Amino acid sequence: MLELIGNTPLARITAPLPFAHGGFWAKLEGLGLGGMKARAAASMLLAARARGELRPGAAVVESTSGTLGIGLAFAGRTLGHPVVLVVDDELEPGMRALLRAHGTRLEVVDRPHPEGGWQQARLDRLRAVLDSLPGAYWPDQYNNPDNARGYASLAREIAERLDRVDVLVCSVGTGGHSAGVSRALRAYWPGLRLVGVDSVGSTIFGQPARRRLMRGLGSSIHPRNVAYGAFDEVHWVGPAEAVDTCRRMAEGCFVTGGWSTGAVARVAAWAARREPGAEVVAVFPDGPERYLGSVFDDGYRRAHGLHLPPRTHPVEIAQADSVEVSGWARCRTVVDPRRVEVPA
Known part of the structure; x- marks a missing residue:
């Protein structure tokens, strides 16, 4: 795939x-299959697996406004990893339905951070989700080379x-x-x-x-x-x-x-x-x-x-x-x- x-x-x-x-x-x-960010998603997950940072079957958790979510859903399922996506209230209903149809779990943030907006609010929730899922991997799309x-x-x-x-x-x-x-x-x-x-x-x-x-x-x-x-x-x-x-x-x-x-x-x-x-x-x-x-x-x-x-x-x-x-x-x-x- x-x-x-x-x-x-x-x-x-x-x-x-x-x-x-x-x-x-x-x-x-x-x-493209999985959208443009399927390229980045596959690259990040394969490299993390090669380094031993992403263990077989471990969950992948990421913040997204939608596009990377589709790519991670594709790459994660192809490689055997459940995917948890932290999204926000402004994500379109159709995109939420599509992500759920692809088997992802959505964590929805309902209010923006007063200074960092939706992105910072999602990142704050992401850290809480990571704490609740031992062994989960965060690709950190913003900072991952x-x-x-x-x-x-x-x-x-x-x-x-x-x-x-x-x-x-x-x-x-x-x-x-x-x-x-x-x-x-x-x-x-x-x-x-x-x-x-x-x-x-x-x-x-x-x-x-x-x-x-x-x-x-x-x-x-x-x-x-x-x-x-x-x-x-x-x-x-x-x-x-x-x-x-x-x-x-x-x-x-x-x-x-x-x-x-x-x-x-x-x-x-x-x-x-x-x-x-x-x-x-x-x-x-x-x-x-x-x-x-x-x-x-x-x-x-x-x-x-x-x-x-x-x-x-x-x-x-x-x-x-x-x-x-x-x-x-x-x-x-x-x-x-x-x-x-x-x-x-």
């Missing part, structure tokens, strides 16, 4: 998003199809796939430029943490898997831009997805338009099925003000912490916000 992970299609996207562009390549990870290593196969699949890649556009949540894919692709093309796509309200790149409508990208904590030095620039995309892009793709090229895919596609189309002739590749983490009640629902769109005209170009900011962004913005100076300046 693990041999079925990956080998996802690479599609050419030419639909206006919102303006015409020369086209970019999209790796359609939402079409085997997360990033799992995406070497994704990079290899791209390299087998294309003669070159100039710009790679990746959403950033745990930091795993942006780090793993960019590192592996730079072995083929050292001059490759990495563009990170974050969510408005995420603290990963130095913005203040706020409650976020979009799931799947962004964070209220600082994952150690984020390879800050690998990024050439970062964009923050708001939900209005992501929804607009998802709907344009659904109508214009049939290929579409959810929050992360919409945000990444917006930036990839902008990059392709800005640099004619450049070979731009974007990783689409998901498909549309999970988002029929949000991104593709007219009532949801109106209720959250997402029907209003979104930004068509990013606002340029000099430093990530110089101004709090409320919509699509771009910064060409990427620093690790955890870095502490020590007075001389």
Whole structure:
């Protein structure tokens, strides 16, 4: 079963998003068995088993907003491990039903942490669950380097199809796939430029943490898997831009997805338009099925003000912490916000 992970299609996207562009390549990870994060899940569990950290038949416990949960359900069951997932109240009913159908046990957090949001609340519950399950293993997707290593196969699949890649556009949540894919692709093309796509309200790149409508990208904590030095620039995309892009793709090229895919596609189309002739590749983490009640629902769109005209170009900011962004913005100076300046 693990041999079925990956080998996802690479599609050419030419639909206006919102303006015409020369086209970019999209790796359609939402079409892979177990989803994109099955790559990371299998990598983390197999490495832990090899080191003796994950014993035969032991439970696997992890915090997730949904996508890694599917990957862990697949990899865990394939390798003979029960899976316990700590999720939160904002996880869609359909995703809860799907995870339970795959045999996972769900621990649902009903209120966000006052400072760390849903992620910190889930991590607090996770530690309590671990204490109740002796021998259980926590992959710790945010900080586990085997997360990033799992995406070497994704990079290899791209390299087998294309003669070159100039710009790679990746959403950033745990930091795993942006780090793993960019590192592996730079072995083929050292001059490759990495563009990170974050969510408005995420603290990963130095913005203040706020409650976020979009799931799947962004964070209220600082994952150690984020390879800050690998990024050439970062964009923050708001939900209005992501929804607009998802709907344009659904109508214009049939290929579409959810929050992360919409945000990444917006930036990839902008990059392709800005640099004619450049070979731009974007990783689409998901498909549309999970988002029929949000991104593709007219009532949801109106209720959250997402029907209003979104930004068509990013606002340029000099430093990530110089101004709090409320919509699509771009910064060409990427620093690790955890870095502490020590007075001389």
